[in-house]
Amino acid sequence: MLKYLIVLLYIVVFVSLVSSDRTKDKIYENVVGNMCFRRLNSTHQTGCSSAGKSAGSVGVLHYIEKEEDINFIINDAPAPPYAPILKPKFFTRENILKLRDSKFVSAIILINDTSDMTHFSQESKCPNQFFRHINQPVCDVTKPETVWNPYGTGLLHENFDIPIIFLANKNESDKVVKCFKDFNTDLEGQAGKALCSIELFSFMSAAGNSEVCIRRSKFAGFLKQITYCDPLQGKNIYGTLFPRKIVDPENRTNDQSEKIILISARLDTTSMFDGIALGALDSLASVATLITSAHYLRKIVSNDVFEKNNVNVLFVLFNGESYDYIGSQRFVYDLKKKNAFPSPASYRKPLTMDNIIMMIDIGPLDGFDTLSIYSINGANGIANKFSASAQAYNEKFGLNVNITTRETMSLPPVSAQTFLRENSSFPAFVVAAKKPENKFYHSVFDDAGNLKYSYQNKSLDFDKLDVVQDTKEASVQNKIRNIATLLALGVYDILTDQKYTGEGIASSALVDEFLYCYLVATKCRLFDSIFVFNDDYRGSNYPPQRYISVQASLTLEATGWAYRVFGFVLSEKVDKDKENCTELPLYWIPGSLKNGECRLTTQNLSYAISPAFEEEGYNFKSNLYSTWTESTWTDLSARIFLRPSIAHESFTFLIGLFIMIISFLLVYFVKSKADILFSEVVNAEHESLPAQC
């Protein structure tokens, strides 16, 4: 018995001492990062893909500390292929294209080391230039007034047959740099040594253009249907200042007497890398402006005004605008159909283009100190009227915004372009910064820092308006609040035919809370006040993803939250208890003071998918609508390992080859001498022969 126990003890000790890692885990170390991936439009493929479905792209790590290091890889290259590690500073168009076109480079790694970085934008210098309104001057780098993203490298619209990864986390950046420094720094001796290398998997299924990959995805193949790419799609969010009447489906007819002022902004943003795009300055600030002015207008305008003038204000957040105005194109397409917006499921009367008496599009507000009102020929005089009102309130409240009107054909790349493309005399104007100043437009670095935002967390009631006295502090919250105030009051004058005499201005606390939720974490005070969470979950510690993505049925978090924020700012309190406040448009929220409120809401969602994918037999060459699609993939991953020297690899291979040849020879020898070696067996076979005769 004792003997068995001793044996058992040995086994236990032995097993606990043995490290049971898999060989794979001993060889490789995973690297977590954000991958560049492939998107397609009607003519091109853009973005990146690794070399093969199962092979991945392998390259020797090489840390670029100065420009000459790039030339070393491209020209000298003792142990190709290489995977250069670049700081954002070196991620210029010239460098990246040079690396892409070199046969010695198999991957590019971008690390999050922002030292010496002055600007970083992979968007084109002229975003969405092929879907501009017809009189918009052609984008020309020599004419600054036509260039809306002066820092753009345009790399977002280039095609890479190599993978590019961004290592946002410092630990991951350090890991690859350390591995390079430990093994690869002996440049002369690289050829004969084991080198730290990276293997990246980001193989993309789609190729060519959207027309091809969509056609192939629709084709039910021999064995199974393969999806090569999906159209970029999401939802637009809209809400009205005053609730619109609920009508039966049979009475759903357009009413031309209904007048609408449309105020819009862009909900989405983008970057070169999957899953990391905050777009703080490029569009989130504009969204915050729209939300705050909606909230403000709702507070200062009473419902009587609507009964008197029959003018309503429609707020819309367009989705997918970064990709040739997907959301606004669909919106205009639906308006032109005359019964598609709002959808029949909304039980509201449909609207057409003619119902809209003016459109204010909130473009990039960059510095927040200047506000230019861009319009073609003054948009029938309303731009000047709006500007005069805004200027008057600017002086009255001492908001220190420099307001100018610009009558020009060259408008910023915003949703109004889609409306003007449809009808060049459409009464639209754009409010935006005087000149584009965003140095990180559509990039991974357009974050809270770029917006100069830090959470104030003043614990104020954000549902209350600010008073003029505390306008002075020059925080971004106050600046956005000021712009939102001017925007709302400009509309106030047109809506009511009166001057605003109150003292309240828009809420900076709302701006503060809203930006926190979208830049820092969805576990935030605003979201907790406008949505009844069912369990302990109160949101995540990450901001929501604002890239439009490809979700058809699922509504993305960013969209869902914007929908609920609309439900909060564009609603009025009604006197009902929780039990009687369950059916939309009535909606129960905890409220800013957590006392619980029943709200009469107006918000809804509409499709933001390009009409190109809805129309039967759409001609992809016609350039009528956005055609952006996103390729599918199976794996986005990266890992580092030590790649043996060429000599070592050849030696291993030759040993294998040698053993194979020996084994063939051995088998041949055994077979040819079988009658001697296996004499008994052979005899047995002979004995059975007669049976076969």
Place this chain on the structure above:
Amino acid sequence: MDITRVPNEKKLYLCQWYFRVGFLFLPFVWLINVIWFFNSAFKQAPFDEQKAIKKYVIFSAIGSIFWMVILISWIVTFQTNRIEWGEFADDLSFIIPLGSK
């Protein structure tokens, strides 16, 4: 099955059937027929059925070469023009390679 141990009339039977089946657009059956019965038809000492087997083997060889020429020229034409033919080529394909035009 070791064909050398099969009686001669069985060889002829098999060879004949492989030849016939090949007409069902199965050139590989002809090719197998040629390889399998090549020795019986040309290398072995003469026997009664050898003449008939030889005939089938030769015809099978002609048939499979004919097919091979057709197939190779079609495959070369198709593969070199696949991208250019666009939708038509996709319709002809069972499997469209991932990540290529």
